[in-house]
Amino acid sequence: MTKYTKIHDKYYDLTKFKHPGGDTAIWEAYGRDATTLFESYHPFINKEKMKLILKKYEIDDPGNIESDIEFDYETEFSREIKQEVCNYFKENNINIFWDNDKKILVFILSLLKIFGLYFHFSGYYIACIIEPFFSWLFGVNTFHDACHFSLSKNKTINKIFSYLSPELSQPYDWYYQHNIGHHVHTNIKDKDPDLYHRSNIRLTKKIKYKNIYKNQILKIPLIWSFTYIGLLFIFPFELHINKLYNNCVKVYNKQSNNELILYISMKIYFILAYIIYPYTQYNFLYATGYVLISRILLSLLFMINAELTHIHEECMNIDDDWYKHQVKTAYNHSIGSKITTFFSGGLNYQIEHHLFPGVNHCHHKNLQPIVEKVCNKHKIKYKSFRGYFDAFMSYCKYIIKLGYPD
Numbered sequence: 001m002t003k004y005t006k007i008h009d010k011y012y013d014l015t016k017f018k019h020p021g022g023d024t025a026i027w028e029a030y031g032r033d034a035t036t037l038f039e040s041y042h043p044f045i046n047k048e049k050m051k052l053i054l055k056k057y058e059i060d061d062p063g064n065i066e067s068d069i070e071f072d073y074e075t076e077f078s079r080e081i082k083q084e085v086c087n088y089f090k091e092n093n094i095n096i097f098w099d100n101d102k103k104i105l106v107f108i109l110s111l112l113k114i115f116g117l118y119f120h121f122s123g124y125y126i127a128c129i130i131e132p133f134f135s136w137l138f139g140v141n142t143f144h145d146a147c148h149f150s151l152s153k154n155k156t157i158n159k160i161f162s163y164l165s166p167e168l169s170q171p172y173d174w175y176y177q178h179n180i181g182h183h184v185h186t187n188i189k190d191k192d193p194d195l196y197h198r199s200n201i202r203l204t205k206k207i208k209y210k211n212i213y214k215n216q217i218l219k220i221p222l223i224w225s226f227t228y229i230g231l232l233f234i235f236p237f238e239l240h241i242n243k244l245y246n247n248c249v250k251v252y253n254k255q256s257n258n259e260l261i262l263y264i265s266m267k268i269y270f271i272l273a274y275i276i277y278p279y280t281q282y283n284f285l286y287a288t289g290y291v292l293i294s295r296i297l298l299s300l301l302f303m304i305n306a307e308l309t310h311i312h313e314e315c316m317n318i319d320d321d322w323y324k325h326q327v328k329t330a331y332n333h334s335i336g337s338k339i340t341t342f343f344s345g346g347l348n349y350q351i352e353h354h355l356f357p358g359v360n361h362c363h364h365k366n367l368q369p370i371v372e373k374v375c376n377k378h379k380i381k382y383k384s385f386r387g388y389f390d391a392f393m394s395y396c397k398y399i400i401k402l403g404y405p406d
Contacts (some may be wrong), residue, residue: 022155031252139165140345228299
């Protein structure tokens with residue numbers, strides 16, 4: 001495994017570097033231009049100090065690292081928004097990880113997930129609703145933060161929780177799709193895998209129009225119901241075979257033997273527990289209904305929370321300023337709603353999450369007015385819907401529009 005990386009046009013050999021967030025936190029940088037990963041996960045750290053640390057590992061150009069898109073990370077806007085958010089944490093004497101309320105919530109959600117699994121393995125048919133719903137609430141409130149290394153300051157806790165939602169995804173797949181692909185290159189053609197999940201639907205005008213996209217809005221219910229299969233099996237399979245995630249994100253790093261064994265074991269567990277097991281509890285017809293209902297429900301829960309915050313006409317404008325780019329390519333909704341924040345795992349504060357992916361989502365509600373104030377000062381449109389319905393209607397309108405030639 002190559003442990004070379006590129007940050008701000010300088011090259012480093014990180015073989016002997018011990019990252020305080022753990023090996024996984026630095027693993028994403030290996031083999032690639034990691035400038036945006038470096039900047040987005042270290043917004044509040046003294047950059048001069050970081051440069052002195054990195055200088056110890058600086059090397060000549062190894063000749064096998066491609067340059068990435070060049071963003072500007074030190075503009076007037078970016079400096080002010082980072083400083084204002086940093087001041088919030090300093091003045092309130094809190095850290096960027098989970099607070100006590102979030103710890104209690106994670107404990108309760110863990111019990112709910114166990115409760116859902118109990119119903120599932122006890123052969124209760126109602127579990128086809130209970131299990132995916134509780135699994136979603138647990139996963140979106142823990143797995144997502146853990147894979148962004150923001151659930152806890154303890155790297156072991158982050159790693160454990162990143163493996164506890166195999167019915168949603170596994171960390172190895174998720175890092176490529178989400179952290180390395182989507183967050184670094186949000187809504188950028190040929191870079192963001194989220195724009196290319198499905199070849200039979202058009203999510204941006206930059207995808208050339210084909211007749212297959214005509215009336216594509218009619219495909220949305222089916223696509224939303226089974227996107228889950230692509231995330232769990234199709235794209236991960238391509239990731240290992242083609243060394244390319246969804247034709248967008250290049251794979252440079254192999255899993256260790258222990259991680260590969262764990263990865264395969266979790267995939268097998270999912271198939272046995274969620275696909276095969278129901279057929280041992282019910283007759284064929286009931287078992288098929290159970291599997292379809294439970295998996296489709298989880299897929300719909302995922303899509304309604306992931307798709308409605310980026311796929312809108314106003315979100316397809318890019319910017320050279322990375323921080324402005326994150327504001328322009330995201331939409332918030334249901335600001336101030338504790339229920340929606342709980343149900344979406346904080347994804348209703350998508351702007352704040354994309355600006356500061358290393359911050360636990362329990363802080364987003366307090367960061368939101370700070371971010372909006374700075375955006376208004378710099379005349380950057382801060383976009384938000386009142387709720388799910390408005391977001392969904394805007395999404396549908398955009399999908400319909402893309403179903404016709406430009």
